[in-house]
Amino acid sequence: MSTVCAIATPAAVGGISVVRISGERAVEVAEKVFVPIGKRVSEMRGYTAAYGKIYDGDERLDDGVLLVFRAPHSYTGEDVCEISCHGGIYVTQRVLRACIKAGAEPAAAGEFTKRALLNGKMSLTQAEAVADIISAQGEQSLNCSNLMREGALYRETERISEKLMEVSSQISAWIDYPDDDTPVVTNEWLEEKLGEINDDLSRLLKNYDMGKLIREGISCAIVGKPNVGKSTLMNLLSGEERSIVSSVEGTTRDVVEETVSLGGAVMKLSDCAGIRETEDEVEKIGVGIMLKKLKNADIVLAVFDGSRDISDEDERLFKLIEDKTVIPIVNKSDLEQKLDISLLEKRLGKCVIISAKDSGSAELLGNEISSRLNLGNFDASAGFLANERQRGCVIRAKDAVENAFNAVRAGITPDAVGVELEQALNAVFELSGKSASEEVIARVFERFCVGK
Ligand code: GDP
Numbered sequence: 001m002s003t004v005c006a007i008a009t010p011a012a013v014g015g016i017s018v019v020r021i022s023g024e025r026a027v028e029v030a031e032k033v034f035v036p037i038g039k040r041v042s043e044m045r046g047y048t049a050a051y052g053k054i055y056d057g058d059e060r061l062d063d064g065v066l067l068v069f070r071a072p073h074s075y076t077g078e079d080v081c082e083i084s085c086h087g088g089i090y091v092t093q094r095v096l097r098a099c100i101k102a103g104a105e106p107a108a109a110g111e112f113t114k115r116a117l118l119n120g121k122m123s124l125t126q127a128e129a130v131a132d133i134i135s136a137q138g139e140q141s142l143n144c145s146n147l148m149r150e151g152a153l154y155r156e157t158e159r160i161s162e163k164l165m166e167v168s169s170q171i172s173a174w175i176d177y178p179d180d181d182t183p184v185v186t187n188e189w190l191e192e193k194l195g196e197i198n199d200d201l202s203r204l205l206k207n208y209d210m211g212k213l214i215r216e217g218i219s220c221a222i223v224g225k226p227n228v229g230k231s232t233l234m235n236l237l238s239g240e241e242r243s244i245v246s247s248v249e250g251t252t253r254d255v256v257e258e259t260v261s262l263g264g265a266v267m268k269l270s271d272c273a274g275i276r277e278t279e280d281e282v283e284k285i286g287v288g289i290m291l292k293k294l295k296n297a298d299i300v301l302a303v304f305d306g307s308r309d310i311s312d313e314d315e316r317l318f319k320l321i322e323d324k325t326v327i328p329i330v331n332k333s334d335l336e337q338k339l340d341i342s343l344l345e346k347r348l349g350k351c352v353i354i355s356a357k358d359s360g361s362a363e364l365l366g367n368e369i370s371s372r373l374n375l376g377n378f379d380a381s382a383g384f385l386a387n388e389r390q391r392g393c394v395i396r397a398k399d400a401v402e403n404a405f406n407a408v409r410a411g412i413t414p415d416a417v418g419v420e421l422e423q424a425l426n427a428v429f430e431l432s433g434k435s436a437s438e439e440v441i442a443r444v445f446e447r448f449c450v451g452k
Contacts, residue, residue: 001078001115003029004107005099007092008451014087016064019095020451021083021104022076022112027068030081032102033095034066041081046070054085056098062091076112077119110448114441117433123154124433124444125390131447132215132386137259138266140214144380153390154432156383160200160397161428167193168421171414187408190417194405197424201398204384208391211384213298214375217259217266221294223321224303225313229331232356233303234271237262237365262366265375270297291320299369300324304344306353307335318347327372329365331356389444393431400424 003023009016021029031041036050044050046069054062064085074080085095100106108114110131117127129148136142167190174185222230238258256271272290294300300321304314328348330339334355345351352368354361370376378384385391404420429435436444 001118003104004111004115005029005096005104006107006111006451007096008082008112009087009092011089011092012087013089016084017087017092017095019083019085019092019099020107020112021081021099022074022078022107022115023104024079025103026079026081029099029102029104030066030068030083033098034064034081034083036066041066041068044068046073054083054095054098056094056101061094061098062086064095072119072121075121076115077121078115107450108445109450110445110452111450113448113452114445117441122149123151123157124436124441125153125157125386125431126151127433128386128390128444130452134449134452136215137217138261140265140375141217144211144214144384144386147380148384148386152381153383153385156200156204157428157432160197161425161432163193163197163200164401164421164425164428167197168418168425171418171421175415175418185414187411190408191405194401194408198398198401198405201394201401203382204394205391205398207378207382207384210374210378211380211386213373214265214378214380215386217268218298218369218373219268219293219296220270220299220301220369221290221297222269222271222301222303223290223294223317224305225311225317228303228305229356230271230303231256233301233329233331233354233361234258234269236356236359236362237267237269239362262362262369265366265370265373267366267369294320294324297324299373300326301329301365301369302326302348303329303331304339304351306330306332306337306339306341309338309340310343321348325372327352327365327369329354334358389440390431393427397424397427397431400427 001023003021003025005019005021008018008020027042033056034041034052034054036044036052039050041050044066049065049067051065052063053060054064062085064083067082067084069075069080071077071079083095085091113127113130116122117124126149129145132145133142133149136145170185222234224230234256238260258269260267260269270293272293302317302321304310326348328344328351330341330344330351330353332355333353334357341351341353352365354364385394400420400423404417404424407417407420426435430440433441
């Protein structure tokens with residue numbers, strides 16, 4: 001495989017930048033570019049660093065630090081050299097160019113991680129987790145990606161594939177050597193084993209939605225009639241003066257969005273326009289957008305004004321949100337209360353009572369959302385599916401296992417069951433990357449940045 005190089009740090013001015021080189025000739029390339037004080041690069045052992053001067057031919061570019069990793073003890077599993085120079089955009093590009101002149105090729109997006117995958121340093125699901133760690137925006141999402149990076153899903157898929165192989169090999173042995181001492185594969189045994197595998201796959205699929213919420217963020221639509229305090233609540237949660245807060249009805253004419261970290265989870269908040277019949281063209285557009293946001297929201301924060309009683313407008317809101325996961329919020333608890341909370345709770349479930357003007361309400365609400373969505377009980381260490389690719393593989397594996405199960409029930413010959421199990425195994429291997437095609441791998445690495 002060729003030796004590649006790339007800038008591993010962002011294209012921005014900073015304290016230091018890192019140019020990374022990986023491949024058989026990494027040390028040779030680094031030696032042409034970097035001259036350490038008092039030693040030679042080729043003499044440096046793995047996991048050692050040296051201070052020295054960086055050159056492009058005879059031209060001195062900068063001084064910096066070289067880190068050397070020797071195969072297989074590196075991120076990619078190959079020899080890796082990392083040159084840290086001063087964090088200027090021009091100087092970093094010059095160091096990169098010097099490495100290319102010295103014999104390295106420019107790396108493609110995600111090439112270092114792809115090499116780690118091809119050299120058996122990680123599974124495909126672990127490589128995907130690397131991209132997720134880079135894009136994680138909140139504590140829970142980072143924790144999950146880290147567990148995935150450590151191989152939580154990989155271990156689970158290994159367990160499932162071992163079970164599949166056990167059943168598959170028993171069936172093969174039985175077909176190939178029917179007269180031997182191999183234990184007879186009974187229908188009861190097959191049904192029990194296939195049932196277990198089906199349960200494992202179902203559990204992964206069931207956790208997918210929860211994992212997605214944690215990874216990508218929970219989309220929350222904040223709805224309620226005008227003047228109940230939606231914008232104030234949005235500002236409180238986002239900690240920014242994003243929405244217009246005013247006591248004139250109907251001022252929020254469009255959906256304002258904000259991504260915030262609340263209760264450890266990432267929440268994508270949409271402050272929606274007040275629901276009301278309107279002739280105002282601009283406001284009509286806002287109402288239309290709100291309805292769409294409402295339809296796509298994972299959770300609805302339905303805001304009510306505690307100082308006013310339920311009105312017809314609220315009735316209309318009840319209808320709109322009847323199929324959604326709703327957290328009813330009674331706002332303005334600091335004012336004299338006129339709202340019949342028990343009536344509201346009968347319609348929508350337990351209310352959270354707050355004053356959006358009190359900064360402590362943000363944490364209270366964050367914890368409430370987290371507990372209503374059961375986020376705290378989500379055990380990421382048991383392995384969960386992080387994207388559509390992984391989910392697609394599990395669906396295919398589960399379909400095949402179900403077909404195998406039905407074939408056993410229908411008394412179809414064991415070789416037909418074996419064919420289905422083969423399909424299931426292929427899908428599980430594609431999930432972990434053990435037998436993923438070039439095309440699948442290329443699609444995974446499209447998401448990566450150059451230098452990772
Ligand atoms: P929206 O139309 O639902 O977005 O409502 P706004 O956020 O614009 O708030 C309407 C009015 O209610 C503003 O004057 C806010 O200052 C006021 N308001 C919002 N929350 C509270 C609260 O908890 N207590 C009190 N006393 N006033 C509030």
